[in-house]
């Protein structure tokens with residue numbers, strides 16, 4: 144059992160009242176994720192297998208892993224699980240590059256919608272910059288961009304391409320305040336979401352933009368996954384993994400996070416895409432946002448990625 148003192152609170156609403164709804168084993172995780180070595184995973188997690196669970200928050204419905212993994216286990220799992228050759232291959236995929244370009248396009252669109260016409264000393268932080276593929280896209284005249292990532296193998300590659308990479312949080316803070324903080328595929332990994340989002344608030348200008356991308360797991364998909372695990376079968380996706388992905392967001396949880404940390408929800412990437420065809424102003428975007436929010440109640444069968452754009456509120 145997880146001792147009460149070592150339990151994580153809900154990453155969205157801070158409640159401690161949650162109930163376990165999914166249990167995993169090292170072999171189920173290894174089956175769903177071929178980059179894991181089962182034997183190594185079993186050795187690392189020996190005696191801690193009980194912690195391989197997802198719970199649902201009683202207060203807000205968020206799905207998360209209540210166990211607090213110690214640094215040693217996390218370091219071992221990450222160094223073992225992440226195959227850098229495969230990870231670099233992913234960074235080369237054109238669709239991945241296109242999705243990052245869309246993030247930058249949406250950031251620029253929002254600047255225009257907010258009445259800005261020019262980039263001049265526009266500062267961006269890519270928190271969790273990985274291989275630096277977003278830094279490549281964002282860099283340019285009028286833009287000052289800094290990356291940060293805990294994975295030194297990846298940041299080494301960005302440094303070679305002459306990107307500024309912060310060594311630590313102090314260096315990021317010294318670079319701020321900035322116009323935009325991007326956290327793409329980061330929030331699901333964080334054991335302490337509160338600490339990181341408070342940092343984002345500190346790094347941003349008063350009206351700065353917070354952009355984060357997470358997987359959006361709709362309820363029907365989660366229900367199916369619970370059934371699969373109950374039958375001792377591997378999860379429907381390797382992304383449902385309570386060590387690496389300790390927080391499992393859906394659309395509502397992503398929007399609730401924005402509200403809890405006093406950001407104003409602007410839109411999602413799906414909605415901002417319409418501005419390619421429809422000349423938009425804020426009212427129309429709000430209408431599209433409402434339609435999207437309602438549609439999340441009906442589209443429930445799979446995991447989707449969602450990028451949330453929110454403005455700092457001081």
Ligand SMILES: [Zn+2]
Pocket residue numbers: 153154155156157158200201202203204205
């Ligand atoms: Zn909660």
